[in-house]
Amino acid sequence: MIPEEDLKLIRSYLEKAENPVFLYDDDNDGLCSYLLFKQFCGKGKGIIVKARPHVDKFFVNRINEYNPDIVFILDKPIVFDEFVENVHVPIIWIDHHPVQNVEGVKYFNPLSYNKDGHGMSTTYWCHKIVGGSLWLAAIGTISDWVVPEWLDEFKIKYPDLIDDEKTPEDLLFKSKIGELCQIFSFFTKGKISDVKKNISLIEKIKEPYEILNGTSEAGKKLIKNIEKIRKEFNNLLKKAVSKVSKDNLLVFTYTNKKYSFTSDLSNYLVYKYPNKFIIVGRERGGEMKLSLRSGKYKVRDILEKTLKQVKGYGGGHEKACGSNVPVTEFSKFIDLIKKET
């Protein structure tokens, strides 16, 4: 848990900010963290950090263009020193991935206080800091497989978005809020110019029904923008499900130049087949970009062990990880994991 006084401190930084820049992860948790902070400040600039777990030098110039007085980093597991050394305003970093030690930033991570506690999600903490739209807080939190203690409050406000679902799995795959989570994850896929358009449309949305029922222009436009992506996803999902066998290991790989669906596919598969070790891979530029999931196996431990014998990198949560492995190493990677299942 992040202590109350730290939450207040972060809030005071937001209140004082004249021109904040928000760097955020490209998943729902990162996006909703940003949306809540932007909503609270009513000013500043958001920069989405796509397709990499780290914040590196590349973002220094992008940030300096906006001449910010403060930088917030949301839901990114890694920040390189080369970034911190070249940004000359305060950096506030809020995250819930394994604790990092980086000099020169104000770092807030619930796991710093209790290594074995639950990190919840970054959106969960951002909501505690600024309040704001409860439905955005719910999307960011539930998408990270976290059930907030205010779920009942949410249910009273949006009775048609949740039934009796109580677990993250049921919320994500059986309820209307889960449908929204899926729609949201499509908003950040594809070309950065398309993603930026989607995000500025989302910033205009006040209630989820604008998207779900197309009751506003922005909502209608958003649904239209993701039509093609949704179709591609559903096609891939069908193919992935057809790969299911008696094996404990389920491997599904695909090539798609435009969109990454690895985490969406693996999340659905682990819900359907919790006892399997699931690996979904997207081949790109000589690398396999992987999402690993399981309800049964200790994914992170097995991944760490495997990466000692195979080139590549990766990490994440105990039962949900991401990894990059050269295509040439992929079959060895699979063989090693197979031995663990």
Ligand SMILES: [Mn+2]
């Ligand atoms: Mn997160």
